[in-house]
Amino acid sequence: MDKPSTTISDLKKKRRMNALISPTLHEIKFNEFVLFILEKKMGTTRRAFLMELARRKGFRVESELSDSVTHIVAENNSCSDVLEWLAGQNVGDSSRFELLDISWLTECMKVGKPVEAIGKHQLVMPRNNSPYPTVGSQNTPPLATKEVSQYACKRRTTLNNCNQKFTDAFEILAKNFEFRENEGICLAFMRAISVLKCLPFTIVRMRDIEGVPWLGEQVKSIIEEIIEDGESSRVKAVLNDERYKSFLLFTSIFGVGLKTSEKWYRQGFRTLDEVKADKSLKLTKMQKAGFLYHEDLVSCVAKEEADAVYLIVKEAVRAFLPEALVTLTGGFRRGKKIGHDVDFLISDPESGEDEQLLPNVIKLWEKQELLLYYDLVESTFEKTKLPSRKVDAMDHFQKCFLILKLHHQKVDSNRSKPPPESKTHEAKNWKAIRVDLVMCPIQQYAYALLGWTGSRQFERDLRRYATHEKKMMLDNHALYDKTKKIFLKAESEEDIFTHLGLDYIEPWERNA
Ligand code: DCT
Numbered sequence: 001m002d003k004p005s006t007t008i009s010d011l012k013k014k015r016r017m018n019a020l021i022s023p024t025l026h027e028i029k030f031n032e033f034v035l036f037i038l039e040k041k042m043g044t045t046r047r048a049f050l051m052e053l054a055r056r057k058g059f060r061v062e063s064e065l066s067d068s069v070t071h072i073v074a075e076n077n078s079c080s081d082v083l084e085w086l087a088g089q090n091v092g093d094s095s096r097f098e099l100l101d102i103s104w105l106t107e108c109m110k111v112g113k114p115v116e117a118i119g120k121h122q123l124v125m126p127r128n129n130s131p132y133p134t135v136g137s138q139n140t141p142p143l144a145t146k147e148v149s150q151y152a153c154k155r156r157t158t159l160n161n162c163n164q165k166f167t168d169a170f171e172i173l174a175k176n177f178e179f180r181e182n183e184g185i186c187l188a189f190m191r192a193i194s195v196l197k198c199l200p201f202t203i204v205r206m207r208d209i210e211g212v213p214w215l216g217e218q219v220k221s222i223i224e225e226i227i228e229d230g231e232s233s234r235v236k237a238v239l240n241d242e243r244y245k246s247f248l249l250f251t252s253i254f255g256v257g258l259k260t261s262e263k264w265y266r267q268g269f270r271t272l273d274e275v276k277a278d279k280s281l282k283l284t285k286m287q288k289a290g291f292l293y294h295e296d297l298v299s300c301v302a303k304e305e306a307d308a309v310y311l312i313v314k315e316a317v318r319a320f321l322p323e324a325l326v327t328l329t330g331g332f333r334r335g336k337k338i339g340h341d342v343d344f345l346i347s348d349p350e351s352g353e354d355e356q357l358l359p360n361v362i363k364l365w366e367k368q369e370l371l372l373y374y375d376l377v378e379s380t381f382e383k384t385k386l387p388s389r390k391v392d393a394m395d396h397f398q399k400c401f402l403i404l405k406l407h408h409q410k411v412d413s414n415r416s417k418p419p420p421e422s423k424t425h426e427a428k429n430w431k432a433i434r435v436d437l438v439m440c441p442i443q444q445y446a447y448a449l450l451g452w453t454g455s456r457q458f459e460r461d462l463r464r465y466a467t468h469e470k471k472m473m474l475d476n477h478a479l480y481d482k483t484k485k486i487f488l489k490a491e492s493e494e495d496i497f498t499h500l501g502l503d504y505i506e507p508w509e510r511n512a
């Protein structure tokens, strides 16, 4: 069917409109915001009139919803009407706009300059119904109106991090302070990272983070710089810092911590090749393995590889204890797709404790030539011992830190993809994987599982919460009620949350 032909009068009308809509050469007096007037329910003519009027008064008004627009003015539209319209405009995060009613613009026009946008001018969602709680100016609540708890164990933190550009920057700064052994500032950045990860929106202006805990002046000034310039000058300086760069390299070696890094740095080493070239250096057994398998160990473990390791661990454990529980813990239990190692918790409901299991598994893998390195740590666990007061204390269970030889074939048979077959016999057909095995009595299983699932920040805050809010002591073995002077039994993680009076947080919501 032919389109109806445009009449002369249509054309004239269009030209008139265009003349009104296209920006004329009015001086912009008020540069602090950029307006966009919504045509929906207002109509073309009235919109064109208001745009021209506002421009004449010195306001900057855009015809299109460009990136520079900060305020959207609407008439006869509710907040949801405008949000619905915005959703169809493909403008990304629409929470960056202030949504205002026409009454605000009318008042501005009356006085010939911007008036403060207050409650009556703002288009807001009814409470509890909002995709982002309010859209408003200085005196309205910021985006994070729902109170954000200071405790990670009262927040739900999934892997969906809306603020990665900020958290990546703080990870670098935190690491730098860790390398400088300044624990206080390091922890301050870690807490900021943790709280930013739980926010359900991307921060686009400082107002968005009003009332969010753990964001001190230092943290805020860096957030502001990243919002304005897209990057932080402090982070850039750290990335170029010689000490930071060397420590990052040194600590990437399994078995090398801050003490060794400091020593090597003082001796003048700056790269791993320089360390390797010095044959007089005394390396521990762990560090030797760290250098030998460095390339494999720094390339992260993928979930498929962790699943393949799980099958190997389960088979070996069940060969000795057929009823044993073998649970994948750490980051992979929280739903991560990559990790630096694979963590397992093992417990036997039948025998309770079996100190021979880990030594037997080690012997078996040695025979199968799967073991590249191991360090068996004996249990120092005592049932009557009170939970540790130290937030980062290691637990007392028997455990084994090891490097396992994972044949590609084991991963690929899981993946149901043909293996990248080695062309020559010499080609390496395996990858070295860091594995932690922890053996605990079944009575402590729930506590050990909660402790080994992490994240570290989540665990720290669980313990801090127990101490400060509940007068209880929590660690990977037990929960002790100091008021009642009793140990609280738990069969599941849910039981522990209940003892602490906390809502249950699923493992994939513990990525704090
Ligand atoms: N953990 C802890 N305190 C420590 C060390 C570990 O609470 N001092 C807990 C938290 C996570 C779990 O043990 C496993 O530790 P990692 O393997 O270091 O952490 P992850 O979350 O599994 O991280 P990655 O994915 O890098 O392995």
Ligand code: MG
Pocket: 330, 331, 332, 339, 340, 341, 342, 343
């Ligand atoms: Mg891990």
